[in-house]
Amino acid sequence: MNPEPVSALPHLFSETKSGNSVLRSLRASLPAGEALLSFHLADNESYVWAVTKNALEVQVLPSRPQLTSAVRDFRDALLAGRDATESGRKLFSKLFGKLSSRVHACRDWVLVLDDVLFEIPFGALPDGNQYAVERHTFRTRPSGFMQGDSAPAERHNAFLAVADPVYNAADPRGRRRAPAASALAAQAAPIAAQLELARIPASSIEARRCAREWNLGAATVLTGPEVTRARLEAELRRRPASLHLAVHIVSSADSERALIGLGLDESGQPDFLDALEISRKRYGVPMVVLSGCSSGRGRAVSGAGLTGLTRAWLLSGSRTVIASHWPTADDTGELFTAFYHAVGRLPEPLSARSCARALRAAQLEMLNSGSWRAQPRYWAAFFVSGRD
Numbered sequence: 001m002n003p004e005p006v007s008a009l010p011h012l013f014s015e016t017k018s019g020n021s022v023l024r025s026l027r028a029s030l031p032a033g034e035a036l037l038s039f040h041l042a043d044n045e046s047y048v049w050a051v052t053k054n055a056l057e058v059q060v061l062p063s064r065p066q067l068t069s070a071v072r073d074f075r076d077a078l079l080a081g082r083d084a085t086e087s088g089r090k091l092f093s094k095l096f097g098k099l100s101s102r103v104h105a106c107r108d109w110v111l112v113l114d115d116v117l118f119e120i121p122f123g124a125l126p127d128g129n130q131y132a133v134e135r136h137t138f139r140t141r142p143s144g145f146m147q148g149d150s151a152p153a154e155r156h157n158a159f160l161a162v163a164d165p166v167y168n169a170a171d172p173r174g175r176r177r178a179p180a181a182s183a184l185a186a187q188a189a190p191i192a193a194q195l196e197l198a199r200i201p202a203s204s205i206e207a208r209r210c211a212r213e214w215n216l217g218a219a220t221v222l223t224g225p226e227v228t229r230a231r232l233e234a235e236l237r238r239r240p241a242s243l244h245l246a247v248h249i250v251s252s253a254d255s256e257r258a259l260i261g262l263g264l265d266e267s268g269q270p271d272f273l274d275a276l277e278i279s280r281k282r283y284g285v286p287m288v289v290l291s292g293c294s295s296g297r298g299r300a301v302s303g304a305g306l307t308g309l310t311r312a313w314l315l316s317g318s319r320t321v322i323a324s325h326w327p328t329a330d331d332t333g334e335l336f337t338a339f340y341h342a343v344g345r346l347p348e349p350l351s352a353r354s355c356a357r358a359l360r361a362a363q364l365e366m367l368n369s370g371s372w373r374a375q376p377r378y379w380a381a382f383f384v385s386g387r388d
Helices: 009-013 017-029 064-079 085-096 115-119 183-192 202-213 229-237 275-280 309-315 334-343 352-367
Strands: 034-040 046-051 056-061 108-112 137-140 159-165 219-224 242-246 249-251 258-264 270-274 287-290 320-324 382-386
Touching: 017 046, 064 085, 064 115, 108 352, 137 352, 159 202, 159 229, 159 258, 202 219, 202 242, 202 334, 219 229, 229 270, 258 309, 270 275, 275 309, 287 309, 309 320, 309 382, 320 352, 334 352, 352 382
Parallel strands: 034 108, 108 137, 137 382, 159 219, 159 242, 242 287, 287 320
Antiparallel strands: 034 046, 046 056, 249 258, 258 270, 320 382
């Protein structure tokens, strides 16, 4: 067995003193009830390394082509509203069927993914006669050893939401001067031209409902013409604990570039905050929620994880980013209202682990709602990525 590792985990098999030290350090960092699962996909056979506080195991998985086919079958059925039970069970078995009962008994699963596995809504996989979300929390991490580098401690417990910007000159809420091309707008224009940035009015309802559930500190909601780059930067300098972005997310066809739509600038041109700009700044917002369509989209890079907005915010100093797997409807925010309700009642500080638990609570509420929101294609759209 000689795979090319996607993370540092395979080096734990080294019988050197340093290899044993790294393994001990990793185990010590895992609390009881948590399992770290690191995957590597290859053309002949794939692998998963499972680490818990007291054990390490490795299992051989099907090849990359086989897993790719299984992932696409499950995801396509889920998004089309077809019965995805059988395809989901097959995929769950291929990925986790060989793992020990010790791993399956862990409530919190931390996933270091590779290739097509980033496309899986893990909570929607059938696990026996339940959904996996009913047994586990899921969160992804770019690397098995990505830890800490936490955001600065001296900050307010404030909530900041940005929603329903002015996206076109016909919107009566905005008064803009005659257009004058800016460098950023010129760069973004080929991507923005791919879709008409329509108004998303329900997002302002979502933002306000989420703000009402935030009970850890003050809440600020920016909508309409209040959404400008200058205002956003000013609010971020006040060091909020949470940033909720209910705005359009635009990305290129090859996922090389992702842009957050901030509406129109003062000259009437589309204004965007892109992933590269975010990653270069130390915003350090502990939790960032990207509720826009396909906000978790990116390119899988071996050894580095998923590029795009989730990684950009983590590089900017965030501990936790919540993003979407696929396009979502302009919704009034039932899922995130339940999420922030759960966040405010957690007995632990904000972290990727606690946010994954809050998202699970919200997803279970939707699952048990008896409404159309009980469908996995609604509640399973969002996932947690973090440093811890």
